[in-house]
Amino acid sequence: MRHLRPFAAVALSAALVAAPGIATASPVLTGSTTAVAASAASDPAALKARIARLMPKTDSATKRQLDRLIRDPHRIDGSQYQCGPTEFAAWQRQSTADWTDEDFQILDALGAFDLPTYEALVYGSENDPAFALRSDAQVLQKTFRKLKKFWDIKSDDIQLMAMHGDMMRDPARTSRVYQTVFGVPKAEADELASLLAEFIAQPKFQGGNHPLFTLNAFAFSSYGEDVDGLGVIGDRIVMGDGILRAYREMGYGDVAPQAILAxxxxxxxxxxxxxxxxxxxxxxxxxxxxxxxxxxxxxLSHPRGMSMQIKRVTQFLRVFYSIGDCGFDSNGHHGTPNQRERAGNWAYQLQESARPKGKVLSAAEFTRRFEAVLPQLVAPDAA
Structure with a gap:
């Protein structure tokens, strides 16, 4: 069993294939950026039809493998829970205020919201500059070292790396993802990659650096298993530039990197x-x-962890709260904002009540206590 666990509201699928790394290439575009943007504006249906012609009509074996992991869920009755718009959702709407419905459809058809994630999963390495942490690198590395000492699990094989949306400006990089993950033949993949690079060159997409393209972070493990005979994808945590930027813009920049990584x-x-x-x-x-x-x-609140004080504890609880969702019938449901805040508060109180002070519970004991209190954390709370 393989797992990709997205942190953010943008839940992206994982490509369960392995391939060697490659050096970052310089962007090479074909055609005119203005022409592609103009085509999208004047005849978006034609552009979408062109993309549909280039994309496979059926999912690749990799995608079918993922689909087998998705089963009909038992629906949670959303009417029993308080759940509404969050600060995070409001930020997303504001950040894409100048995007059109056609923009979203074309970007989705091109796989733009998935490509950075797929690339980091399939090709990423903490030793490859293409996946190096940029913003918050120092605090993330420090937090990562502390996490590995704090929890009594095997963690020396976990790599920490980043995913960057500007990889989509490089047709060589996106083409290989189209080929490996989507199963697109090379000629068609090259054409799709050039179309994408040209389309996202529009100022509103910030050359792929708009945070929506990497509004995610994920943990992955294949449990050391060979993936479909193609090799083992190593354990990793991938931090998206977009999720870090989003929280900086919302005013949580001093605590969100640690909270998301933890x-x-x-x-x-x-x-x-x-x-x-x-x-x-x-x-x-x-x-x-x-x-x-x-x-x-x-x-984050533990004296032997990050030892954050109550003011900062409140901040990171807001981070969890703001990323809750109301997708009660979705397999990717992360919990409502209230449930996520309750989970954080419970853990903070658990740490505060520890005797002797500073004692760290084993991962197994912490989990046992969490399982015992889970029914209370998810109890209906609608008035």
Whole structure:
């Protein structure tokens, strides 16, 4: 069983294939950027038809493998829970205010919201400059070192790296992802890659650096298994530039990097404890997401973790709160904002009540206590 656990509201799928790394190439565009943008504006249907012609009509074997992991969920009754718009959702709307419906459709058809994630999963390496952390690199590296000492799990094989949206400006990089992940023949992949590079050159997309393209972070483990005979994808945590930028713009820049990384490391705790079952459902994802929230809050507030004070604890609880969702019937349901905040508060109180002060629970004991309190964390709260 393989797992990709997205932190952000943008839930992107994983490409379960392995391939060697490649040096970053210089962007090479074909045609005119103005022409592609003009085509999208004057005849978006024609551009979408061109993309559809180039894309495979059926999913590749890699995508079918992922689809087998998605099963009909047992629906959670959303009417029983308080759940509404969050600060994070408002930020997303504001940041794309100048995007049209056609923009979203064309970008989606080109796979633009998935490509950076796929590339980091398939080709990423912490030793490759193409996946180097940029913003918040120092604090992320420091937090990562502390996390590995804090939790009593095997973690020396976890790589920490970044994904960057500006990789889509480089047709050589996007073409190889189209080929490897989407199963597109090279000629068609090259054409799609050039179309994408030209389309995102429009100022509103910031050359791929618009945060929506990397509004995600994820933890991954294949449990050391060979993936379809193509090799083993190593354990990793991938931080998106977009998710870090989003929280900086919302005013959480001094705490969000640590909170997001600690959350993703919480998923690696789960991988080591084999918490993930074979059936995908809203309840199953909510359980693991709330556990990761709690694990992060425990580490961030603990004297032997990041030792954050109450003011900063409140801040990172807001980080978790603002990224909750109301997708009760989605296999990617992360928990409502209230549930995520309750999980963080519970973990903070657990740390505060520890005796002797400073004692760190084992990952297994922390999880046992979380499982015991989970029914209270997810109890209906609608008035």
């Amino acid at each position: 959350h993703e490391f919480g998923h690696h705790v789960q991988f080591e404890l084999r918490m993930h079952g074979d059936v995908a459902s809203p309840e199953a994802t909510r359980r693991t997401e709330l556990h990761a929230d709690a694990a992060a809050a425990y580490f």
